[in-house]
Amino acid sequence: MTHELEQLFEFLRFPSISTDSRHAGDVRACGEWLVAKAGELGLSAELHDTPKHPVVLARNVHQQGRRHVLIYGHYDVQPVDPLHLWTSDPFQPEIRDGRIWARGATDNKGQMFAHLLGVGKTMAAAGDLPVNLTFLFEGEEEIGSPNLAGFLEQNRELLACDVIAVSDTGMVAPGTPTLGYGLRGITCGELIVRGPARDLHSGLFGGAVMNPATAVGQLIASLHDADGRIVIDGFYDDVRPLEAWEREMWAAVPGVSEEDFLKVTGAPSLFGEKGFTPAEQTWARPTAEVNGMGGGYQGEGSKTVLPAEAMAKFSFRLVPDQEPGDIIRKVKSHFEKHCPPGVTLEFIPGHDGKPYHTDPHGEFGKAAQEALRKSFGQEPVLIREGGSIPIVQSFREILGADTLLLGLALADAQIHSPDENFPVENFEAGIRMNQALLEELA
Ligand SMILES: [Zn+2]
Numbered sequence: 001m002t003h004e005l006e007q008l009f010e011f012l013r014f015p016s017i018s019t020d021s022r023h024a025g026d027v028r029a030c031g032e033w034l035v036a037k038a039g040e041l042g043l044s045a046e047l048h049d050t051p052k053h054p055v056v057l058a059r060n061v062h063q064q065g066r067r068h069v070l071i072y073g074h075y076d077v078q079p080v081d082p083l084h085l086w087t088s089d090p091f092q093p094e095i096r097d098g099r100i101w102a103r104g105a106t107d108n109k110g111q112m113f114a115h116l117l118g119v120g121k122t123m124a125a126a127g128d129l130p131v132n133l134t135f136l137f138e139g140e141e142e143i144g145s146p147n148l149a150g151f152l153e154q155n156r157e158l159l160a161c162d163v164i165a166v167s168d169t170g171m172v173a174p175g176t177p178t179l180g181y182g183l184r185g186i187t188c189g190e191l192i193v194r195g196p197a198r199d200l201h202s203g204l205f206g207g208a209v210m211n212p213a214t215a216v217g218q219l220i221a222s223l224h225d226a227d228g229r230i231v232i233d234g235f236y237d238d239v240r241p242l243e244a245w246e247r248e249m250w251a252a253v254p255g256v257s258e259e260d261f262l263k264v265t266g267a268p269s270l271f272g273e274k275g276f277t278p279a280e281q282t283w284a285r286p287t288a289e290v291n292g293m294g295g296g297y298q299g300e301g302s303k304t305v306l307p308a309e310a311m312a313k314f315s316f317r318l319v320p321d322q323e324p325g326d327i328i329r330k331v332k333s334h335f336e337k338h339c340p341p342g343v344t345l346e347f348i349p350g351h352d353g354k355p356y357h358t359d360p361h362g363e364f365g366k367a368a369q370e371a372l373r374k375s376f377g378q379e380p381v382l383i384r385e386g387g388s389i390p391i392v393q394s395f396r397e398i399l400g401a402d403t404l405l406l407g408l409a410l411a412d413a414q415i416h417s418p419d420e421n422f423p424v425e426n427f428e429a430g431i432r433m434n435q436a437l438l439e440e441l442a
Helices: 003-012 021-040 109-126 148-154 212-221 244-252 258-265 278-284 324-338 363-376 390-399 424-441
Strands: 044-048 055-059 068-074 094-096 099-101 132-138 163-166 178-183 185-194 289-295 309-318 344-353 381-385 403-406 421-423
Touching: 003 021, 003 099, 003 109, 003 424, 021 044, 021 055, 021 109, 021 132, 068 109, 068 390, 068 424, 099 424, 109 132, 109 424, 148 390, 163 390, 163 424, 178 363, 185 212, 185 324, 185 390, 212 289, 212 309, 212 324, 244 278, 244 381, 258 278, 278 381, 309 324, 324 344, 344 390, 363 403, 363 424, 390 403, 421 424
Parallel strands: 068 132, 068 163, 163 403, 178 381
Antiparallel strands: 044 055, 055 132, 094 099, 099 421, 178 403, 185 309, 185 344, 289 309
């Protein structure tokens, strides 16, 4: 195993699960490890406390007259359950079939660490970088970056930069370099429906009392029509239509055909908003998804109960120019309007983030395309991303800089799922990409 992989494995062994307070110490230890590692590579680095998990900043010696490039990544990871579906321990990385298997391998430790090692390589070879560089690594991305915008505001001058690069998005197909110029936004919420004062006998009272689980089912079903279109009033009002060049380019992009989606998802067939390809549905159209639902008896066998309460959790992916606050208000009034009689409804809004869009044909976009061409030896494709990185919008609003999305994740990387993985090849390409990118941006 190469020294580069050994260092990545060390990084991957930290169970830096940001959502679980039992792992707060692991998140911090992981941040401290990063500070030490950046120092070894010739950068000056510090841990900055926030109300929750710390931010790591690392930089070279800045000189006047050079471009300031900020590279962002996150060192926290998602939980690992269900653990029994992992082929190997999520925090004991292994290489099988040319891939690294571990929680965080792709999202985001493998990708962000490739940038750090790329910088280390350039520093070792040339003694310095061609640009003023700042690394910003956060430990709260997987919980919606609650403290990062505040951190940016407090350090606005230190972090003011010309352009930002992030590798936390996808490559459309193995070997096809991909530049992302858009992200979907998000808004979340939880629905709690309450009925009788306590769980009831379904024989003695069933038929006379509205069942909260039934009500939740009805409310979920009220979100879409039979063509997969969302029927919340005004939901599509601010959706920016796709441009002709986008539809044309995306039709030729490898890795996003119906067959590809079927293969990657394992779904028996695809279903989505009519009139759009899967790439268009996931990159440029908004969604309404149920992320979880519950209520009543969940144990073995049957229990004839009419539950007092039922719940569902939702996320809505948004596209330019939808506003999260506007959408969540529309969602709430939709549920209120469609709530059946005999129950009460509580809707609790969750975290949100605005959608993002930039011009891929601008000066920095062109430099990024050239870096991708050089490091992969292939023509890059330009895409938008289905996922959300709300902080990218905050970068624009607070630091005034646009973000280049240089994703290295493959569609079957299983991020957030068991058996997350990252090809060794992509890790190595990421190191080369960082070196080419800083040169092009300079
Ligand atoms: Zn993630």
